[in-house]
Amino acid sequence: MNKKKATLLLADGTVFTGSLVGSHGTNGGEICFNTGMTGYQEIYTDPSYTGQIIVNTTPHIGNYGVIDEDQQSDRPLIAGIVVNDFSEIYSRLDATESLQDYLERHGITGIADVDTRKLVRHIRSKGAMNAIISSEFDNLEKLKSELAKVPDMNGLELSSTVSTSDPYFYGDENAPIKVACVDYGIKRNILRCLADRGVYCKVFPAKTSFADMEAWNPDAYFLSNGPGDPAVMEYAVATTKEILEQGKPLFGICLGHQILARACNVSTYKMHHGHRGLNHPIKNLLTGKSEITSQNHGFVVTREDIDQNDQLEITHLHLNDGTVAGIKLKNKPAFSVQYHPESAPGPHDSRYLFEQFISLIQN
Numbered sequence: 001m002n003k004k005k006a007t008l009l010l011a012d013g014t015v016f017t018g019s020l021v022g023s024h025g026t027n028g029g030e031i032c033f034n035t036g037m038t039g040y041q042e043i044y045t046d047p048s049y050t051g052q053i054i055v056n057t058t059p060h061i062g063n064y065g066v067i068d069e070d071q072q073s074d075r076p077l078i079a080g081i082v083v084n085d086f087s088e089i090y091s092r093l094d095a096t097e098s099l100q101d102y103l104e105r106h107g108i109t110g111i112a113d114v115d116t117r118k119l120v121r122h123i124r125s126k127g128a129m130n131a132i133i134s135s136e137f138d139n140l141e142k143l144k145s146e147l148a149k150v151p152d153m154n155g156l157e158l159s160s161t162v163s164t165s166d167p168y169f170y171g172d173e174n175a176p177i178k179v180a181c182v183d184y185g186i187k188r189n190i191l192r193c194l195a196d197r198g199v200y201c202k203v204f205p206a207k208t209s210f211a212d213m214e215a216w217n218p219d220a221y222f223l224s225n226g227p228g229d230p231a232v233m234e235y236a237v238a239t240t241k242e243i244l245e246q247g248k249p250l251f252g253i254c255l256g257h258q259i260l261a262r263a264c265n266v267s268t269y270k271m272h273h274g275h276r277g278l279n280h281p282i283k284n285l286l287t288g289k290s291e292i293t294s295q296n297h298g299f300v301v302t303r304e305d306i307d308q309n310d311q312l313e314i315t316h317l318h319l320n321d322g323t324v325a326g327i328k329l330k331n332k333p334a335f336s337v338q339y340h341p342e343s344a345p346g347p348h349d350s351r352y353l354f355e356q357f358i359s360l361i362q363n
Contacts, residue, residue: 004135006111008082009143011129014122018113020135021062021086022103028132028150029053029079032298033120035277039345040099041066044076044108047162047185048254048296050227051153053080053131057120057277061112062087065095066102072187072344076106077162077227080133082119086112109133127272128153128298153298154270158228159184159236159255163206170203171195177361180204180218184226184236184255189344193354194222207235210242220249220361223256225340230258230268230299237262244332251357252336254297260336261301261327264311271323274298275339278346281319282339284326290319293339294346300324300338333360 006020010031033055034043040061043054061083081103088100103110111133123129132147163183170181170191179194181203191201204213206226213221221243223236230236240263243250252260258268275295283290300323306312316326316337328335335357341350 005138006109006133006135007138007143008111008114008131008133009140009147010122010131011147012126015140016111016114016119018111019086021081021083021100021110021112022108023106024135025107025109026132026134026136026146027080027109028130028147030128030153030298031055031082031123031131032128032274032276033057033123034296035279036294036345037278039278041070042072042345044078044081045070045072046187046296047073047077048225048227050077050158050162050185051079051156053082053133054078055082055116055119055123057116059084059116060087061085062099063090064092065090066097066099067092067095072189076103076108078108080108081110082114082116082133083110083112084114084116086110109135123273128274154229155232156228157232159206159226159233162227164203165205167202167204167208170201171199173200175200177220177358178202178216178218179220179222180213180216181222182206182208182213182224182236182239182256184224184259186224186226187340187342187344189342190224190253193342193351197354197358199358208239210239210246214246218248220251220357223250223252223259223336225254225256225296227255229270230255230262233259233262244329244334247332249357249360250332250334251353253340253342254338257327257336257338258299258301260334261306264309264329266305266309266312267302268299269302270299271297275318280339282325282350283317283319284315285317286315291349292347293350294343295339297338301327
């Protein structure tokens with residue numbers, strides 16, 4: 001493995017040095033950490049991580065290589081990775097490539113041999129912030145100059161940059177249910193979960209008008225996950241309001257959940273360091289049951305706004321911090337959750353939400 005030196009500089013001036021992994025270069029983004037023990041390829045290819053440097057808390061990364069079926073989009077969209085122990089050797093028999101070759105091929109710069117436990121504790125204390133990884137420069141002033149060019153995630157609209165440029169279909173065209181999926185950065189496993197339940201999906205670009213989607217005459221609508229700040233996505237809020245006025249069933253996941261909330265006059269805000277991992281406990285307030293969930297978000301809806309909104313009901317709560325993890329409209333067939341029931345990667349506890357969506361359509 002290439003042992004060329006790399007440097008990680010955080011916006012607060014903290015510096016870590018280590019070894020280059022992936023592609024030689026310099027790149028910056030918002031640094032955040034994911035606590036998942038597995039699933040690094042699914043994480044790296046999740047469009048919701050666009051513009052972010054991922055710190056993997058699992059110490060060994062790369063040990064099972066990469067495989068096409070784990071891809072959640074066409075390519076990794078992360079700004080970089082930070083790991084403790086990086087393995088260029090992989091043991092999975094059906095892997096097609098090493099993680100090193102994969103990252104290098106896609107131009108992703110990372111750093112290994114970092115005390116990720118120390119780094120994660122720092123982020124948990126100081127909060128998510130911008131950072132830069134470089135194997136080109138180790139001069140602190142030069143790194144600071146490059147870091148200053150990285151845009152702040154607060155107020156950044158990214159969904160339109162990762163969304164499909166043209167509509168496409170997914171699933172069996174003879175399936176009994178048609179769902180229009182708005183692509184803010186949709187993961188492939190969401191489409192698989194819908195198709196496996198008898199849904200024919202047409203995936204539309206993020207800024208598609210309601211009229212253009214409705215012309216396909218779908219039975220329901222889906223608002224996908226995606227990157228960036230929901231507070232600046234007025235185009236998505238306006239379209240969602242039209243969907244709600246039309247009255248067809250609507251399901252939103254993560255960013256889609258935040259957009260649905262905003263369409264109901266609920267504000268959002270940036271979290272201190274977000275929720276990213278595979279072990280987040282959620283309580284379903286409608287059933288009284290709890291589930292372990294996969295999560296990836298740095299923004300959340302404002303609970304106080306929902307408590308004062310007679311249109312909405314809170315359906316799920318995050319048990320670690322009490323943040324809102326699910327809502328539904330009282331007078332419309334619409335609901336959403338702030339986590340990933342498609343579980344790629346993650347536990348399958350929340351797959352029932354897809355059946356709930358299907359039942360809403362069929363009834």
